[in-house]
Amino acid sequence: MEKLSRIILVLVAILVLAMTLPMLYWMAFEQPVSKPFVLYSCLDDDFFIMRQGKPNTFEDTRGNKYTREKYEQKLPMMNFQQLMISGLMPDTIRGKAMDMHEIGLNRSFARFKPEDMNGPKPALFPLFESQSGRANIGMPDDFFRITWRVEFLDAATNKIREEKSQLFSAALYHNGFAFPATRIEGLPTTRKSCDEGYLIVDSSNQLFHLKMVKDKPYVRKISLPEGLRFKHIQCVDFKDKKYYAYLFSEKNEIFILTQDEYELVKLPITAFNAESCDLKIYGDLFNYNVTIDHEDHTDVVILDKDYKRVKSYQEGWPLISEHTEGKIFGYIFPAQLSLEDPNSKYINFYWKGSGGIGWVLLNLILVGVHLVILRRRNASLQGHAVDLAFVAVTGIYGFIAINLFQNKFFD
């Protein structure tokens, strides 16, 4: 039993060391990765790149350098407020007179991170009144869930509001909803221009739009192509009211759902992976600037207002494992363990290899060192085979752990 208890302690120590030593190493030596900020100029039909540094630099794809002021002038849709103040805003662009109201109406920004998808989701939602006739949206005092039916729970009493629940359950049922819901997505906040309710996926992977209009349910079943399944839906509230949401399919296709017509439009984006990529979509009067950040490169795709591909740009940067500090890390540590992952809100045991096999050398050296220690203590190799296996596999973590919880009593 003592042997077993010691092995457990060694394992625990390895876990602790695999979390803390890499963390301390990166805190001491990690250098920031400078990612380019790429935007498309509607004046030059080319990309302009801001690189963070001391100072920031601005350039185009041909390597021409610009001052900050010149850079801002090349991107009038992004910097129109500054250009207005400076008196440098062009009167017309592409033959179109520049109207501030129209520019503002067409501006939009959406951002998605994998952790938006990978994390605990609430199971209860407030259903706002979509046509209250009031200037501001009011927070309801009940929340709904969709299990074997729709249930509205009064937050003050924690009791089901039966009449309202039956009304909304019947509305969904008569529209062919297959209970329960597997996904409910919306904008559960009063800080939005208007309420458009929720997009709901049922247990048969059908998509529905549900909102409350003058205390009555509004339900619309949305036709989907055969076999299309969504892994994430991100609702938006843009001033131009062109679409309700971005929808990511299980094949990592990006769709938009047009407002009122309920048409699914597939964006011509192929380089996206919702599990690991950050996505930013800037909309303006002429284009959509779609930026997809991967671990080691960025893809920028420009779409016109009909969602057709206009131009694209790609730029890479070295992975952290290719930096000097990353290479040294790879020689010391076989892997690192963390309870947190930048692509998830869940706590879990996340193992990540250090890249390369440089650590094998150190593992072998440490096995040799431990053999020397054992020889000096005249210890039998047989009694220490498990310890040597720990060192061979886990390297520096195992070496420290077995010397912290020493095996010498079992000689």
Added chain:
Amino acid sequence: MWKSIIYKEWLKIRFFLIGFTILGMMGIAYLFLKVQHEFTFSGGGNFWYNILFMGMQFFGYFKFIPLSGGLLIAVVQYFPETIDQRIKLTFHLPLKENNVLLMMHSFGAGCLLLSYLLLMVVFISLSAIYFPSEMVYDSIVSVIPWFMAGFVAYFFVALIVMEPSWLYRIMYSLVGGFFVTIYVKSPVIAAYGPAIPGLSLLTILMSVALLFSAYRFRKGEM
């Protein structure tokens, strides 16, 4: 003889265990007094909304209470055994040394488990008055690792107290201190869900850790 050993353990921990349980109850009562106050002044809808969408964890104050219970029970149960090496008297009984230790340890952990279960039952019962089952479930997923942290603290403190060498006590404290932190991260509500099976396994495995330092203690390692 087993009964006598259990009675001896009970004598050591009884006041502290009961005191901790009462304090834990008072902590939970405070939590729900605050919930009731917020319901009265801000409304239940706002309170639910803050939990569901704004990341509020109404039970956050409770985070270190189970941990402190584990620390307390381990100290009061094992520290007296190290004064004048009293544990050696127990080892002279006509019983297997490891069995005696495991009995002591099981009794301490069992008492702690009872206390925690009582606290959990009160917490869940009061939660169910104010919140629907989904929110109660998310709260349970969030607080379970804190209770596991209490057990881990109990097992580690027992290991450290029984360890004869001060150098190793310090090193075990470092490992134990870092290890406990994996149970008390501050993520969003219910984020510990996928990690609970792994953390439970580690907690159960840690229950026999004491035998290692007790072995070193018996053999006179300094």
